[in-house]
Amino acid sequence: GAGVSQSPSNKVTEKGKDVELRCDPISGHTALYWYRQSLGQGLEFLIYFQGNSAPDKSGLPSDRFSAERTGGSVSTLTIQRTQQEDSAVYLCASSSYGQGNRYEQYFGPGTRLTVT
Amino acid sequence: SQQGEEDPQALSIQEGENATMNCSYKTSINNLQWYRQNSGRGLVHLILIRSNEREKHSGRLRVTLDTSKKSSSLLITASRAADTASYFCATTSGGSNYKLTFGKGTLLTVNP
Numbered sequence: 001g002a003g004v005s006q007s008p009s010n011k012v013t014e015k016g017k018d019v020e021l022r023c024d025p026i027s028g029h030t031a032l033y034w035y036r037q038s039l040g041q042g043l044e045f046l047i048y049f050q051g052n053s054a055p056d057k058s059g060l061p062s063d064r065f066s067a068e069r070t071g072g073s074v075s076t077l078t079i080q081r082t083q084q085e086d087s088a089v090y091l092c093a094s095s096s097y098g099q100g101n102r103y104e105q106y107f108g109p110g111t112r113l114t115v116t
Numbered sequence: 117s118q119q120g121e122e123d124p125q126a127l128s129i130q131e132g133e134n135a136t137m138n139c140s141y142k143t144s145i146n147n148l149q150w151y152r153q154n155s156g157r158g159l160v161h162l163i164l165i166r167s168n169e170r171e172k173h174s175g176r177l178r179v180t181l182d183t184s185k186k187s188s189s190l191l192i193t194a195s196r197a198a199d200t201a202s203y204f205c206a207t208t209s210g211g212s213n214y215k216l217t218f219g220k221g222t223l224l225t226v227n228p
Contacts, residue, residue: 043218103147103213107159
């Protein structure tokens with residue numbers, strides 16, 4: 001079946017501009033996660049959505065970062081007024097609750113963001 | 117912040133040999149997972165071991181967990197060139213079974 005998809009695969013933007021990154025989780029997965037991978041910081045948790053519960057935003061690095069999940073499916077990560085330190089690969093993952101491997105997260109291919 | 121720290125940072129072996137990677141972590145965990153990342157397939161879940169388990173097998177993979185030492189090891193037996201990838205351990209802790217805290221990874225190169 002289809003896996004997690006992300007778009008765009010690459011994004012180059014100028015410092016100060018806003019960007020939106022999109023994630024389509026696996027159909028039926030109720031949990032969705034955003035992570036960031038950079039050379040300096042490794043893989044970092046950003047935000048978690050589970051069903052209709054309030055998201056866990058504890059990993060968002062600043063108030064320039066926000067995310068939403070519409071209709072319990074597609075998610076958008078928005079970075080406002082981008083800075084060079086935001087350059088990284090942004091990974092989305094989803095997982096299914098209520099089944100045996102519910103803690104296994106399925107990752108998308110990522111969006112490589114470069115801020116110039 | 118990083119919870120797990122893998123060692124070695126890089127490992128190069130010949131096809132057919134076994135590869136062992138280690139992971140240490142700092143706080144009590146709920147479970148520990150190993151993931152593989154390569155350019156072709158992205159980040160892929162390999163195996164999960166719960167805090168009350170000591171050893172788990174999946175195909176050519178063997179994972180051990182020593183909670184007294186806060187460490188885990190991943191053994192890949194009879195390695196293949198296709199096993200070339202970065203391997204990360206990731207833990208969940210506290211009240212969360214979903215927030216993964218990743219280590220910095222081990223880059224494994226399997227030479228044909």
